[in-house]
Amino acid sequence: MIRCQQLRxxxxxxxxxxxxxxxxxxxxxxxALVGPSGCGKTTLMNLISALxxxxxxxxxxxxxxxxxxxxxxxxxFRLGTIGLVPQSFELLDYLTIRENILLPFRLGAGAGVDGRxxxxxxxxxxxxxxxxxxxxxxxxxSQGERQRAALCRGLVTAAPLILADEPTGNLDPENQDRIxxxxxxxARGIGATVVMITHDPVLLPRFDRVVDVLALRxxxxx
Amino acid sequence: MNLGGVLFLGRxxxxxxxxxxxxxxxxxxxxxxxxxxIALVVGKVESQLRARAEGTPLLLGQAGSPLELVFNGLYxxxxxxxxxxxxxxxxxxxxxxxxxxxLYARYTAANHRIVGTTLDYFDFRHLTIREGRxxxxxxxxVVGSEVAATNGIAPGDAVISTPETLFDLAGVYPxxxxxxxxxxxxxxxxxxxxxxxxxxxxxxxGLGHGHEEAEKLGDGAKLVNPSGFGDDAVxxxxxxxxxxxxxxxxxxxxxxxxxxxxxxxSAAIVIPGDAKSQALxxxxxxxxxxxxxxxxEAEMDELFATVFSVQDLVLRLLGAIxxxxxxxxxxxxxLSNRLRREEFRHLRLLGADPGTLRALIAFEAGFVLVTSLxxxxxxxxxLQGIAPMLVRQLLG
Numbered sequence: 001m002i003r004c005q006q007l008r009x010x011x012x013x014x015x016x017x018x019x020x021x022x023x024x025x026x027x028x029x030x031x032a033l034v035g036p037s038g039c040g041k042t043t044l045m046n047l048i049s050a051l052x053x054x055x056x057x058x059x060x061x062x063x064x065x066x067x068x069x070x071x072x073x074x075x076x077f078r079l080g081t082i083g084l085v086p087q088s089f090e091l092l093d094y095l096t097i098r099e100n101i102l103l104p105f106r107l108g109a110g111a112g113v114d115g116r117x118x119x120x121x122x123x124x125x126x127x128x129x130x131x132x133x134x135x136x137x138x139x140x141x142s143q144g145e146r147q148r149a150a151l152c153r154g155l156v157t158a159a160p161l162i163l164a165d166e167p168t169g170n171l172d173p174e175n176q177d178r179i180x181x182x183x184x185x186x187a188r189g190i191g192a193t194v195v196m197i198t199h200d201p202v203l204l205p206r207f208d209r210v211v212d213v214l215a216l217r218x219x220x221x222x
Numbered sequence: 223m224n225l226g227g228v229l230f231l232g233r234x235x236x237x238x239x240x241x242x243x244x245x246x247x248x249x250x251x252x253x254x255x256x257x258x259x260i261a262l263v264v265g266k267v268e269s270q271l272r273a274r275a276e277g278t279p280l281l282l283g284q285a286g287s288p289l290e291l292v293f294n295g296l297y298x299x300x301x302x303x304x305x306x307x308x309x310x311x312x313x314x315x316x317x318x319x320x321x322x323x324x325l326y327a328r329y330t331a332a333n334h335r336i337v338g339t340t341l342d343y344f345d346f347r348h349l350t351i352r353e354g355r356x357x358x359x360x361x362x363x364v365v366g367s368e369v370a371a372t373n374g375i376a377p378g379d380a381v382i383s384t385p386e387t388l389f390d391l392a393g394v395y396p397x398x399x400x401x402x403x404x405x406x407x408x409x410x411x412x413x414x415x416x417x418x419x420x421x422x423x424x425x426x427x428g429l430g431h432g433h434e435e436a437e438k439l440g441d442g443a444k445l446v447n448p449s450g451f452g453d454d455a456v457x458x459x460x461x462x463x464x465x466x467x468x469x470x471x472x473x474x475x476x477x478x479x480x481x482x483x484x485x486x487x488s489a490a491i492v493i494p495g496d497a498k499s500q501a502l503x504x505x506x507x508x509x510x511x512x513x514x515x516x517x518x519e520a521e522m523d524e525l526f527a528t529v530f531s532v533q534d535l536v537l538r539l540l541g542a543i544x545x546x547x548x549x550x551x552x553x554x555x556x557l558s559n560r561l562r563r564e565e566f567r568h569l570r571l572l573g574a575d576p577g578t579l580r581a582l583i584a585f586e587a588g589f590v591l592v593t594s595l596x597x598x599x600x601x602x603x604x605l606q607g608i609a610p611m612l613v614r615q616l617l618g
Contacts, residue, residue: 051571072575079573090568092231094238106227107574137238 001027001193002048007057018043020216030184030194032204035213041197045163049082050074079108085154085164089146091138098134101152124152128182144175151179155186162187164196180206228578232585246551250594253544255601257537264533266609268526275518280492288516295489297411298327298335309483311490319503320494324487326423331381334369337415338423349412353377354403357419361468363399364417367407375401383426397426398467424485432465432476555587
């Protein structure tokens with residue numbers, strides 16, 4: 001599903017440089033990215049999602065080299081291929097939970113929100129235990145409920161690749177477990193590949209593979 | 223770019239932040255509306271005042287403020303101006319230098335000015351009767367279209383003059399006047415006036431009155447031992463009831479004491495026979511003490527020179543305030559977008575292209591601008607509609 005080779009990236013005016021010789025994730029695999037803060041986990045994820053463009057090397061997702069995409073194609077790629085679950089929820093405070101979950105359908109150039117997407121939204125909300133909160137606004141929900149809503153949004157398009165950037169970072173153990181369970185179950189259900197950044201060792205056994213980004217940078221292969 | 227998504231997000235953002243949006247729209251609306259509204263109202267005032275003034279060659283009145291004389295003679299306001307004797311108007315006619323239309327605009331009925339004048343006035347102002355007939359007899363009145371509309375008055379009804387001081391027993395008694403006609407609308411102050419014959423206005427003033435013939439009254443109505451009067455005079459006491467309405471039966475009992483020439487008029491429209499007559503008249507009244515002959519058009523020029531300089535200053539101030547408001551509005555947008563940087567970043571992360579984000583910001587800013595422009599336009603339309611009423615109120 002994902003294949004990165006000879007990847008090199010540096011932020012302008014920053015000493016940090018990410019060099020990864022090879023990193024690959026098979027289709028349907030659930031991979032946990034670990035490593036100390038600042039080691040480049042989020043940078044790698046942003047390279048995979050084509051938010052960042054590598055200085056050299058290639059990122060191939062689903063057989064397509066996304067690192068060479070022009071801007072418009074990158075946006076379209078993200079909308080069509082990636083379900084994103086951020087760490088800090090990133091729910092829009094002026095939209096209801098239902099509208100937030102359905103947001104990816106509104107941003108794409110496709111058909112927009114239809115009966116099928118609504119049904120999918122309600123199904124996910126039901127599984128996440130927030131079905132009764134769909135008409136509420138983010139500020140009316142607890143942190144755990146908001147993260148579950150963000151997860152539903154990442155899953156609603158049934159994208160083949162789900163990138164989750166520490167989605168459990170701000171949550172209590174009960175909510176952490178609930179989030180990861182829902183994420184992995186749903187991904188398995190639709191055959192999606194999962195790449196999730198986490199610092200929590202308790203969650204690692206739930207993944208098919210754990211990749212240490214620091215080790216990758218030192219020439220390891222992942 | 224997904225236009226549907228842009229409209230959805232923009233609408234939801236503005237709706238959720240409706241207080242901020244409403245304040246911005248209100249502020250921007252005022253920025254557009256205030257200068258345009260002031261210019262519109264001043265323009266309307268000017269066109270109305272000028273049209274009337276340009277149609278009135280000269281105005282004769284008692285010395286004092288020429289502007290007050292113009293306002294009384296043309297717009298029937300400033301009722302308290304000093305009066306001139308009716309005889310002065312007759313003197314111009316007798317000199318053959320021009321035609322004179324006397325006006326006595328002092329009293330009111332149902333909050334409308336009663337204007338005592340002659341039949342020439344209607345021809346001079348091209349006023350036509352829409353309903354009923356013109357003035358013929360004493361005690362009759364013809365009302366302007368607006369008077370008829372606002373008070374539901376039609377020929378056959380009556381209007382009663384308003385006493386100046388309610389508790390002054392020696393003051394002017396109200397006179398009940400028969401409405402015999404309604405004027406067609408002219409879009410001028412004539413629409414809001416009640417026209418009566420000059421003599422009827424003098425009756426309201428108390429200079430003429432009607433009561434039963436003294437010879438037919440009993441001794442109870444006569445003064446006993448009237449001192450200071452001639453032996454042959456019959457003096458009546460307060461028990462004699464005066465007529466408060468001129469009817470066919472009592473019309474002959476109405477009479478004036480004193481000389482008609484001494485009776486007051488507040489202004490007189492003077493229409494010189496030719497340019498030479500005009501020059502002669504102007505020369506005569508330039509020298510005559512106690513009276514003034516003014517050109518309403520020249521007075522309006524002077525008035526609007528002042529008004530426009532004030533308007534210019536006000537518009538400059540409003541321009542500065544408007545610029546400041548727009549700058550603050552722009553700052554609000556910039557700060558708001560700065561606060562939303564994370565939101566935009568996340569929208570990009572989700573797949574929104576930069577065009578969509580630019581369109582979203584443009585939609586929100588455009589909504590405020592367009593809504594405020596539309597509201598200002600509607601406000602101007604409303605102002606346009608109520609401008610005649612505003613003009614009348616401004617004229618007092």
